[in-house]
Amino acid sequence: MKVAFLGLGRMGAAMAAHVARADHELTVWNRTPGKAGALVELGAREATSVADAVTGAEMVVLMLFGPDAVREVLSEVLAHAPGSFVVDATTNGPAAAREFGALCAASGTRYVDAPVAGTVKPATDGTLGVLVGGPEADVEAARPLLELWGDPARVLRIGEIGSGSALKLCINQGLGVVAAGLGESLRLGRDLGVDRDLLLTVLSHTAYGWYLAQKQPMLQSGDYSATTFSVELMAKDLALAVEGSDSDLAVTRASLGQAQQALAAGHGGEDYAAITGHLADEGAADSS
Numbered sequence: 368m369k370v371a372f373l374g375l376g377r378m379g380a381a382m383a384a385h386v387a388r389a390d391h392e393l394t395v396w397n398r399t400p401g402k403a404g405a406l407v408e409l410g411a412r413e414a415t416s417v418a419d420a421v422t423g424a425e426m427v428v429l430m431l432f433g434p435d436a437v438r439e440v441l442s443e444v445l446a447h448a449p450g451s452f453v454v455d456a457t458t459n460g461p462a463a464a465r466e467f468g469a470l471c472a473a474s475g476t477r478y479v480d481a482p483v484a485g486t487v488k489p490a491t492d493g494t495l496g497v498l499v500g501g502p503e504a505d506v507e508a509a510r511p512l513l514e515l516w517g518d519p520a521r522v523l524r525i526g527e528i529g530s531g532s533a534l535k536l537c538i539n540q541g542l543g544v545v546a547a548g549l550g551e552s553l554r555l556g557r558d559l560g561v562d563r564d565l566l567l568t569v570l571s572h573t574a575y576g577w578y579l580a581q582k583q584p585m586l587q588s589g590d591y592s593a594t595t596f597s598v599e600l601m602a603k604d605l606a607l608a609v610e611g612s613d614s615d616l617a618v619t620r621a622s623l624g625q626a627q628q629a630l631a632a633g634h635g636g637e638d639y640a641a642i643t644g645h646l647a648d649e650g651a652a653d654s655s
Contacts, residue, residue, distance in 0.1 A: 368392070370512070371424035371448070373417065373440055374457070375402040377594070378483065379430035381490035382456070385515040386428075387411045396420035398436075421448040426512055430456045433603050434463035441467055445474045452477040454509050456497075458600075460536055460607040461529035464500060468528035477505050480528055481513060482535035484521070486595035496521040500531035536611065539604040540619055545578050546601070546639055547622040550646025553586075557647065563587075582640040589644060591637035598642055599635040602626040 368391045372383040375397035387393045387409035395403050396414040403413040414420035421427050421444050429444075431437050437457050444453060453471055455464065455478065464480035471478035484496030497517035499506045506524040513522045525531045549570070556566040567586060571579040585591050605623035609616055626642050628649075634641040 368425045368512070369423055370394070370426045370428065371396070371414070371420040372411075372428045372430070373397075373420060373444075374428075374430035374432075374436075375406070376430065376432075377487050378490050379456075380406065381487060382428075382430060382483075382495075382516040383411070384409060384491075385493050386512070389515055394420045394424065417443040418447040421451065424448050424451050426452050426454060426509075428454045428456060428512070432600070433457065433607070434459040437463070437467060441470060445470065445476060449474045449476055452505075452509065453479075454512060455480050456483055458482045458535050458539065458604055458607070459532050460611045461500075461533040462611060464529040464532040468501070477501075477508070478528065479505050479509050480531045481509065482531055483517065484535065484538060488595070489518075490516060494518045494521075497523065498531035498534045499524050500526055500528045500533075502527070536604060536608050539601065540608040540616075540622075542578075542596075542639070543601050543605045543608075543622045543626060543642070544618055545575065546642040547625040547646060549575050549578065550625065550643040553643065553647035554649070582638075582643065585638060585640045586644055586647075589648075591634065591641040591644060594636060594638040596639050597636055598626060598629050598639050601639040601642065602630050 370386050370391045370393050372395045375395060383395055383406055387406055393411040394414050395406050395411050396417060407413055417440055427444050427448060429437055437459060453476055468478045479499055479501030481497050481499045489495045493516055495517045497513045510522060525534050567583055605619060605626055608619050609623055625646050629642045629645040632645055634645060
């Protein structure tokens with residue numbers, strides 16, 4: 368197939384590499400140039416613009432920051448590649464996914480929302496979960512591409528357009544709440560004089576176990592530079608969850624506030640475990 372892959376962040380670059388290795392005719396584009404070197408070595412062509420990337424493409428994959436970026440890029444896709452098939456792997460939220468699906472349908476372009484569950488390592492290994500929303504025929508048509516970066520057993524049709532994005536928001540909302548909740552647990556322990564390393568060890572056997580199995584070394588060292596999912600992205604997704612619900616998600620709103628504080632403190636590009644660390648350590652110097 369002729370595939371255009373738009374968005375070469377940590378996840379996008381890893382996912383696009385599987386397309387290149389499968390010997391498809393791959394063209395890649397990123398808003399900030401200079402991220403396509405490894406993909407070019409695998410045989411991809413780096414485009415200079417969205418129009419350059421998508422002209423003549425059969426499949427167009429979007430792996431962008433969020434709905435505002437998709438809205439901007441999709442308008443160029445539809446102008447230059449009407450009738451193509453758009454696979455939107457961006458975490459947008461269900462309302463935006465339905466909006467994009469309607470725009471595509473109006474131009475005769477097929478669209479599925481297909482956000483992924485997992486981080487950089489499973490993206491590199493090709494074992495991501497893929498949560499797909501769209502008509503069954505379209506999901507099956509996209510499956511050969513989706514299974515390049517997704518575990519075939521975990522490429523799941525969730526329902527109609529928007530359903531994959533809805534499930535993805537629920538997943539990331541839970542991660543954000545856990546990150547902020549553990550930060551308060553550690554802060555409470557600090558206030559009560561509990562040794563930090565002992566507390567982390569004990570909490571790893573509680574409901575925080577899954578999270579600490581991945582993030583405990585970061586929390587012990589205070590180094591959040593090995594980013595798998597950034598604070599900036601987490602803050603965006605928590606905001607989408609709050610804005611997308613008809614309910615008052617008070618815990619989610621509070622977690623969003625903590626993510627925004629970590630963002631304001633300069634942790635935007637760091638791993639979202641920095642939300643935990645920032646909350647746990649906030650004011651520590653003043654109280655010591």
